[in-house]
Amino acid sequence: xxxxxxxxxxxxxxxxxxxxxxxxxxxxxxxxxxxxxxxxxxxxxxxxxxxxxxxxxxxxxxxxxxxxxxxxxxxxxxxxxxxxxxxxxxxxxxxxxxxxxxxxxxxxxxxxxxxxxxxxxxxxxxxxxxxxxxxxxxxxxxxxxxxxxxxxxxxxxxxxxxxxxxxxxxxxxxxxxxxxxxxxxxxxxxxxxxxxxxxxxxxxxxxxxxxxxxxxxxxxxxxxxxxxxxxxxxxxxxxxxxxxxxxxxxxxxxxxxxxxxxxxxxxxxxxxxxxxxxxxxxxxxxxxxxxxxxxxxxxxxxxxxxxxxxxxxxxxxxxxxxxxxxxxxxxxxxxxxxxxxxxxxxxxxxxxxxxxxxxxxxxxxxxxxxxxxxxxxxxxxxxxxxxxxxxxxxxxxxxxxxxxxxxxxxxxxxxxxxxxxxxxxxxxxxxxxxxxxxxxx
Numbered sequence: 001x002x003x004x005x006x007x008x009x010x011x012x013x014x015x016x017x018x019x020x021x022x023x024x025x026x027x028x029x030x031x032x033x034x035x036x037x038x039x040x041x042x043x044x045x046x047x048x049x050x051x052x053x054x055x056x057x058x059x060x061x062x063x064x065x066x067x068x069x070x071x072x073x074x075x076x077x078x079x080x081x082x083x084x085x086x087x088x089x090x091x092x093x094x095x096x097x098x099x100x101x102x103x104x105x106x107x108x109x110x111x112x113x114x115x116x117x118x119x120x121x122x123x124x125x126x127x128x129x130x131x132x133x134x135x136x137x138x139x140x141x142x143x144x145x146x147x148x149x150x151x152x153x154x155x156x157x158x159x160x161x162x163x164x165x166x167x168x169x170x171x172x173x174x175x176x177x178x179x180x181x182x183x184x185x186x187x188x189x190x191x192x193x194x195x196x197x198x199x200x201x202x203x204x205x206x207x208x209x210x211x212x213x214x215x216x217x218x219x220x221x222x223x224x225x226x227x228x229x230x231x232x233x234x235x236x237x238x239x240x241x242x243x244x245x246x247x248x249x250x251x252x253x254x255x256x257x258x259x260x261x262x263x264x265x266x267x268x269x270x271x272x273x274x275x276x277x278x279x280x281x282x283x284x285x286x287x288x289x290x291x292x293x294x295x296x297x298x299x300x301x302x303x304x305x306x307x308x309x310x311x312x313x314x315x316x317x318x319x320x321x322x323x324x325x326x327x328x329x330x331x332x333x334x335x336x337x338x339x340x341x342x343x344x345x346x347x348x349x350x351x352x353x354x355x356x357x358x359x360x361x362x363x364x365x366x367x368x369x370x371x372x373x374x375x376x377x378x379x380x381x382x383x384x385x386x387x388x389x390x391x392x393x394x395x396x397x398x399x400x401x402x403x404x405x406x407x408x409x410x411x412x413x414x415x416x417x418x419x420x421x422x423x424x425x426x427x428x429x430x431x432x433x434x435x436x437x438x439x440x441x
Contacts, residue, residue: 001411003327003339003345007355015355016334019364021199023192030188036178037189038196040156045123046194047071048187049116050097052128057160058097061126061183068191071122072096083112106138110145113159117153123194124155126186130162139163140171147176157192158186200363205390206254211401215240220408220433227410227435231273231313234429240415241402243395246418246427248315257300258293260314267291272430273311289317309340318427321420322378326395328358328403328412336407338400340368342377342415349376358400365393366402378419387419395424408434 017024025031030219052058065072073096080094082441087094088102100112127146131139137310141158150157161168161179172179180186219237223229227438232250239245249260250273261268274287285307287299300312321360325343330336334357341353354368369375369392380386395417413430 001327001329001341001413001432002325002415003329004411005335006327006341006353007329007331007339010329010339012312012334012355017356019296019356021197023196024203024435025192029185033180033185033189034192034394034415035210035367036180037156037158037193037206038220040158040193041154042196042323043123043156043190043194044193045071046212047072047073047121047123047125048126048190049075049119049122050126050183051100051112051116052097052183053100053130054128054162054348055092055099055101057128057130057162057183058099059189061160062097063127064179064184064187065126067184068187070187070191074118076119077115077341079115079119083108088099106135106142109142110149113146113157114153117149117155117157122155124190125157126160126183126190127157128160128162131167132163136163136167136170138383139167140174143171143175143177145378156190158190160186165345193200200367203362203366203393205362205365205393205397209346211242211398211405213241213405216402216406223433225435227433229431229433230311231271231429233269234412235313235426235429237431238399238412238426238429243414244391244423244425245429245440246315246318246425248313251308251312251314253301254297254300254304257312257314258297261290261296264314264316268296268328269315269317269427270296270303271313272303272307272309273313274307274309315427316417317402318425321418322384323416324378324392324419324424325353326399326417326426327414328399328409330403330407330410336400336403338396338403340365340396341372344373347415356400358404360397360400362393362397365396368396369393385421388423391424392417392419395426406433410434 025034048065050058050061075096084094086103086105088110092099092101116122146157146159157177159179159182197280216237219233222233235245247264251257251260267289270287290296290299323344325341325347327339336358337355338360339353339355342350352373354371356364356368378387411432414426417424417426
């Protein structure tokens with residue numbers, strides 16, 4: 001299944017730790033940087049002010065903030081004007097990140113940090129400060145004040161101190177806040193501190209009542225000896241879990257297909273049914289946009305003969321919407337897992353997916369949607385309308401419920417689910433259960 005192909009061990013570990021509220025450090029140096037910050041006041045959000053004596057380091061810090069999805073809010077004129085008046089050449093544009101390259105009044109540096117911490121739209125300050133020679137003593141005093149200001153305002157300051165090891169050690173002993181050796185290290189630590197212990201806001205979506213567990217168990221018993229559920233049974237299974245499915249009928253020949261299409265309404269889609277046809281598009285087992293009985297009868301006859309089929313699915317054709325994938329699998333270490341991502345035939349090529357251990361809350365389902373790289377495509381992008389968020393989250397939750405309630409359900413793919421402004425409909429499904437559960441047709 002697409003789901004199993006997309007779930008690798010490290011990705012699952014990453015997502016499971018995040019779901020548990022744990023912070024994962026990928027290197028020892030990252031671990032130490034994160035631990036330094038966890039002893040400081042917790043940032044209330046992800047809005048940083050970057051204050052630097054070096055323009056190059058300021059840009060490095062801003063790039064790191066972008067990589068970690070930290071915000072650089074605009075600094076107000078009332079804060080920047082006094083700084084502008086104290087600069088020498090006045091050739092540096094004062095903004096966030098704030099480059100203090102031609103300002104040498106250390107007393108004013110203290111007020112610059114104080115003012116940044118006092119701003120309502122700033123949650124933390126990255127301070128990049130290099131010094132040597134005659135600047136050593138005033139820099140030590142400045143950094144001592146920084147620690148006091150951080151405690152006074154209850155906001156973290158991450159000083160990146162660029163000096164000799166001896167001077168760093170001397171200033172560190174006076175400062176009362178830990179130092180960092182590079183801007184990206186400080187931003188990493190602030191990102192981790194902002195995420196630490198955070199819980200997503202609930203979205204108050206209820207869906208458990210729609211789950212017909214007894215029906216789902218009966219459907220699983222129809223699996224083939226190898227554990228495969230064919231397309232109609234997979235669609236009935238997710239319908240039992242409360243997932244909206246595009247209207248469909250199962251037929252055995254071309255005449256039945258035409259009758260079913262008349263009943264469903266045109267246009268329709270024909271889909272091949274067979275254990276050997278897993279990826280129907282690649283096998284030529286899908287015929288789209290059939291507009292009348294003649295077209296349906298001809299296409300159905302061709303599919304049955306070419307692919308040697310006993311059954312076909314006739315489904316009302318659903319147009320528009322964004323293609324997403326919702327899936328599940330039983331992991332040997334973690335148990336039931338649910339997957340969500342951008343879907344369609346390119347699901348494995350895009351690999352834009354998020355995972356959670358099942359079952360999931362509405363808040364966790366929301367995190368999955370918001371965590372996609374392509375989340376903007378689902379939230380309204382250019383002329384594409386936003387998908388119905390509650391409808392998409394409910395599909396995720398219902399698939400997760402199904403996977404958690406039925407450990408014998410090994411793999412499940414809903415690909416694609418068509419999500420649009422009015423709702424979300426599954427138009428294809430694949431499932432595999434433990435072979436011992438199969439009873440045959």
